[in-house]
């Protein structure tokens with residue numbers, strides 16, 4: 001019998017969440033499946049989201065795999081190419097790529113092909129991460145339009161505050177001003193903008209986190225948004241311990257019982273991707289009942305309170321997140337975000353679909 005930890009990926013929830021995007025927008029949908037489909041498995045996710053109009057990722061090899069599996073949609077490389085040797089593959093597999101810097105335009109000069117590349121010109125509208133400054137856009141656009149290798153150009157930008165009170169208005173203004181000069185397709189919206197700001201939808205929306213069933217907002221739950229969680233991380237209790245008042249639990253004795261208690265040891269630790277910084281009190285469900293993490297998370301194990309769950313014991317199922325326990329709840333407790341937890345699940349955790 002293998003170690004009892006696993007992730008379960010609910011493909012029908014992915015379909016539900018894609019459908020939810022369709023209900024919210026009439027723009028084309030570029031499903032973002034970077035980072036191994038936010039930790040859910042690239043091909044598994046693509047299969048469930050096959051009705052999307054495109055897929056966005058980082059690695060050329062991932063895009064090539066999708067093409068070879070028969071996906072005919074737009075496949076967008078979010079950081080574009082890194083070297084001129086990438087260009088031949090991009091053309092051969094008809095991949096679309098972001099162009100965010102002048103050095104990438106210069107690499108095009110080494111590419112002999114004609115009208116074979118679709119590019120997404122990325123504008124830095126205020127996030128100051130990737131993209132041409134607004135004042136550089138017209139020169140970049142001119143170089144691309146003149147270039148014999150370029151077929152179609154889409155205008156793209158990314159929001160830094162779409163999930164917060166500050167919103168998108170100043171960045172949207174920058175994009176709209178640039179967009180007014182060119183009659184080309186536009187793409188701006190991540191999940192948060194897609195859900196909250198219809199004016200950002202443009203021609204292509206780029207949802208990521210909402211497809212995986214988590215809310216991009218701190219103040220609105222996934223359920224309120226009509227989203228279904230896709231990933232469940234679960235394991236089992238492999239040992240129990242009875243504590244007396246004063247007994248300590250785990251490394252550094254970070255938890256100390258102030259009364260008699262019963263605890264369970266769960267086969268899940270930070271080497272599985274559970275956040276090491278989750279504090280005592282972080283919610284876990286044992287046999288569907290709420291309880292809490294006690295003490296420091298170790299590499300392969302963590303401890304839970306069973307004092308109020310007399311029926312629970314060795315073999316009981318433990319949900320670390322997913323199902324009735326929103327991943328956002330665990331993320332907030334560990335002072336991180338759901339994205340981080342999804343991507344952190346490690347390769348040793350088997351997947352069940």
Ligand SMILES: *Cc1c(COP(=O)(O)O)cnc(C)c1O
Pocket residue numbers: 032034078158189190191192206207208209210216
């Ligand atoms: C990751 C990413 C997205 C998706 O963002 P979510 O917040 O997960 O919806 C969209 N656009 C770009 C450029 C990204 O890198």
